[in-house]
Amino acid sequence: MTGRFRGTARRASRRVIGAALLLVAVFAGVSWAQTPAANSAIVNIDNFAFTPAVLVVHLGTTVTWTNRDDIPHTVTEKKLTFRSKAIDSGEQFSRTFDLPGEIEYFCSLHPHMTGKIVVEP
Amino acid sequence: MSKHDSEREGVSRRHALECMIWAGTGMVWTMAGGIPRSTMIGEARAAEAASFSFLQLSDSHIGFDKPANPDPTATLKEAIAKAAALPVKPAFMIHTGDITHLSRDKEFDDVAQMLSTTGLHGFYVPGEHDVIDEGTGKAYLDRYGTKETKGAGWYSFDHGGVHFIGLVNVLNLKAGGLGFLGEEQLAWLAADVESRPASTPIVVFAHVPLWTVYPEWGWGTDDGAKALALLKRFGSVTVLNGHIHQIVQKVEGNMTFHTARSTAFPQPGPGAAASPGPMKVPAEDLRKMLGLTSVSFVRGDKPLAVVDQTLAG
Numbered sequence: 001m002t003g004r005f006r007g008t009a010r011r012a013s014r015r016v017i018g019a020a021l022l023l024v025a026v027f028a029g030v031s032w033a034q035t036p037a038a039n040s041a042i043v044n045i046d047n048f049a050f051t052p053a054v055l056v057v058h059l060g061t062t063v064t065w066t067n068r069d070d071i072p073h074t075v076t077e078k079k080l081t082f083r084s085k086a087i088d089s090g091e092q093f094s095r096t097f098d099l100p101g102e103i104e105y106f107c108s109l110h111p112h113m114t115g116k117i118v119v120e121p
Numbered sequence: 122m123s124k125h126d127s128e129r130e131g132v133s134r135r136h137a138l139e140c141m142i143w144a145g146t147g148m149v150w151t152m153a154g155g156i157p158r159s160t161m162i163g164e165a166r167a168a169e170a171a172s173f174s175f176l177q178l179s180d181s182h183i184g185f186d187k188p189a190n191p192d193p194t195a196t197l198k199e200a201i202a203k204a205a206a207l208p209v210k211p212a213f214m215i216h217t218g219d220i221t222h223l224s225r226d227k228e229f230d231d232v233a234q235m236l237s238t239t240g241l242h243g244f245y246v247p248g249e250h251d252v253i254d255e256g257t258g259k260a261y262l263d264r265y266g267t268k269e270t271k272g273a274g275w276y277s278f279d280h281g282g283v284h285f286i287g288l289v290n291v292l293n294l295k296a297g298g299l300g301f302l303g304e305e306q307l308a309w310l311a312a313d314v315e316s317r318p319a320s321t322p323i324v325v326f327a328h329v330p331l332w333t334v335y336p337e338w339g340w341g342t343d344d345g346a347k348a349l350a351l352l353k354r355f356g357s358v359t360v361l362n363g364h365i366h367q368i369v370q371k372v373e374g375n376m377t378f379h380t381a382r383s384t385a386f387p388q389p390g391p392g393a394a395a396s397p398g399p400m401k402v403p404a405e406d407l408r409k410m411l412g413l414t415s416v417s418f419v420r421g422d423k424p425l426a427v428v429d430q431t432l433a434g
Contacts, residue, residue, distance in 0.1 A: 047396040048396035048397060104296060108249075110339050
């Protein structure tokens with residue numbers, strides 16, 4: 001093959017490989033979307049409530065709170081060992097839990113909103 | 122309202138003030154010789170009879186932009202215009218908090234610029250939306266702390282023989298709790314009122330209601346009763362709050378309680394919705410649910426006259 005054809009062949013084969021990888025990724029992505037990855041979990045903030053109010057996760061899980069209200073909220077640990085910034089509508093706050101135990105938290109703007117993360121080993 | 126008859130003598134003060142709950146907008150109630158008289162706000166008779174009056178604004182939430190009111194700046198300006206149209210200029214203005222929505226510098230700046238157009242000196246207390254900066258209240262104190270304010274920003278001042286007390290009940294909140302004053306602030310309050318004669322009219326203002334309006338939604342103050350107990354001996358106590366974005370009033374002995382409308386967005390009545398969040402109403406109804414409050418003091422052993430008006434009309 002001349003250099004030009006060789007280059008074309010290489011580009012073509014790269015495209016085939018690229019397409020194959022894309023297909024693999026698409027199929028993998030579809031299956032990933034149906035179940036969250038084992039080390040992440042979600043808490044929704046909706047109607048001035050944390051849902052689920054009690055979430056059980058394994059060590060090393062990253063919990064993401066999503067605010068679906070039209071008002072900002074915070075995630076503040078009961079003894080103030082951690083607190084999020086103000087989470088405005090549509091915003092998120094994440095935290096990875098590396099120690100087993102029960103973490104009670106509340107919203108520092110609306111303290112009647114409470115929740116708990118139970119971290120199992 | 123068959124008992125509502127201003128001609129009848131001997132109407133109790135309590136009943137007259139209960140009538141105020143139904144007075145809606147634009148009606149001024151004043152007391153003279155124990156008999157309530159009503160005048161329309163346009164007549165300005167009450168204002169003339171008053172020794173002084175002041176304005177209460179609340180819950181301006183500058184920075185909010187959701188469907189319940191995408192432009193709280195516009196509605197705050199309308200409230201300021203209504204204030205400018207009052208028949209007698211108020212002596213000063215009190216803002217009962219949630220000045221901003223997210224405690225951002227620009228929000229504080231914008232509100233300060235707008236309120237400066239009233240030409241009125243402002244007295245402020247923070248709402249929970251004013252203390253969500255990184256410094257948890259430092260941004261608020263940087264603006265509104267003075268050499269008189271203590272702690273998170275509580276203070277008192279006197280005007281025309283009335284003693285005004287501004288309290289902060291939106292910090293150090295406990296999980297599952299309501300508003301909170303704390304022992305340091307209560308000790309300050311006790312000392313502040315200790316030597317004052319019981320005939321001194323008191324106006325106490327704070328963001329979250331100091332009395333229990335609806336605990337399921339956090340509408341109350343855990344240790345509010347302790348503050349009210351310190352004020353119980355006074356002959357006239359007016360408690361002004363915000364936070365709930367609607368008017369709720371009650372009279373208990375010598376104490377009159379009043380919560381103000383917001384200038385930004387309404388919230389549902391207690392238990393009337395799934396949560397106390399911003400309540401979207403038809404556009405033509407929004408301004409009927411936002412408003413400002415004038416409070417007039419008539420010298421003598423009389424309660425203060427609290428008058429609400431909406432932004433509509």
